[in-house]
Amino acid sequence: MEKAIIVEGVSKKYKLYNGTKDRLLDFITPLNFGEDFYALKDVNLEVEKGDIVGFVGINGSGKSTLSNIIAGIVPQTSGNVIVNGQASLIAVNAGLKEDLSGRENIELKLLMLGFSKKEIKALEPDIIDFSELGKFIDQPVKSYSSGMKSRLGFAISVNVDPDIVIIDEALSVGDKAFSAKSFKKMLEFKERGKTILFVSHSIREMKKFTDKILWLEFGRVKDFGDKEVILPKYEEFIKKYKAMTKKEKEQYRKQATKELT
Numbered sequence: 001m002e003k004a005i006i007v008e009g010v011s012k013k014y015k016l017y018n019g020t021k022d023r024l025l026d027f028i029t030p031l032n033f034g035e036d037f038y039a040l041k042d043v044n045l046e047v048e049k050g051d052i053v054g055f056v057g058i059n060g061s062g063k064s065t066l067s068n069i070i071a072g073i074v075p076q077t078s079g080n081v082i083v084n085g086q087a088s089l090i091a092v093n094a095g096l097k098e099d100l101s102g103r104e105n106i107e108l109k110l111l112m113l114g115f116s117k118k119e120i121k122a123l124e125p126d127i128i129d130f131s132e133l134g135k136f137i138d139q140p141v142k143s144y145s146s147g148m149k150s151r152l153g154f155a156i157s158v159n160v161d162p163d164i165v166i167i168d169e170a171l172s173v174g175d176k177a178f179s180a181k182s183f184k185k186m187l188e189f190k191e192r193g194k195t196i197l198f199v200s201h202s203i204r205e206m207k208k209f210t211d212k213i214l215w216l217e218f219g220r221v222k223d224f225g226d227k228e229v230i231l232p233k234y235e236e237f238i239k240k241y242k243a244m245t246k247k248e249k250e251q252y253r254k255q256a257t258k259e260l261t
């Protein structure tokens with residue numbers, strides 16, 4: 001089977017600071033004022049061409065960080081990512097420039113993807129039409145609601161016809177009609193054999209839409225495999241996790257990340 005995405009030993013380290021003063025001191029002195037925090041730690045993943053892989057995990061487990069790294073929006077601290085084909089990330093706000101209008105954002109994103117001016121002019125009406133933004137397309141993106149931003153991001157991403165589509169929660173944002181239209185587009189992509197990464201908290205959407213599931217926990221891969229195998233385990237875990245007190249959750253986190261630091 002042809003691989004669409006290979007992620008090898010990928011880690012993402014952030015520095016956490018106790019206020020602006022520490023951040024500044026860390027930059028201007030050779031001393032270490034911040035605390036290292038791993039949003040991802042040694043993540044390995046292989047995605048076959050045409051697979052639909054769902055990313056699940058509790059808040060802060062690293063789903064968006066990983067999808068942003070695969071999309072090339074965020075650099076990893078270490079490890080390798082190989083992407084065969086053009087990946088397009090659909091997420092609220094993904095790469096949109098707030099001061100530019102919707103139309104200018106479309107043009108900028110397409111230019112960055114290597115489209116010619118002529119190709120951009122040809123694609124633009126379809127994108128604007130799909131976004132349903134109407135006259136707002138010439139208003140600055142900072143005046144958009146999150147649903148409108150998501151619609152613009154979605155419209156751009158699906159109309160450039162990428163080989164790999166990465167959807168980060170975007171399908172559930174916005175109104176029902178747009179959400180249904182987006183889902184239809186995704187199913188069409190699936191039928192055309194595109195590779196799709198799908199980040200969502202909705203187990204229902206995961207069941208309906210994915211083939212395989214990557215379960216992330218505290219920045220590491222907890223499990224990966226067919227959705228029929230992983231989703232029941234994840235559902236059971238989520239039930240237990242939700243019933244935990246704050247203190248129990250903290251203990252669980254400490255235990256799970258003990259060997260990390």
Ligand SMILES: Nc1ncnc2c1ncn2[C@@H]1O[C@H](COP(=O)(O)OP(=O)(O)OP(=O)(O)O)[C@@H](O)[C@H]1O
Pocket residue numbers: 014015038039057058059060061062063064065066
């Ligand atoms: N720029 C940043 N600086 C510091 N920490 C960050 C930064 N971006 C993300 N993080 C941290 O990295 C961890 C992983 O975040 P990420 O958004 O990838 O998780 P997620 O699984 O997508 O969460 P959610 O389900 O809440 O969207 C979180 O603890 C988050 O606070």
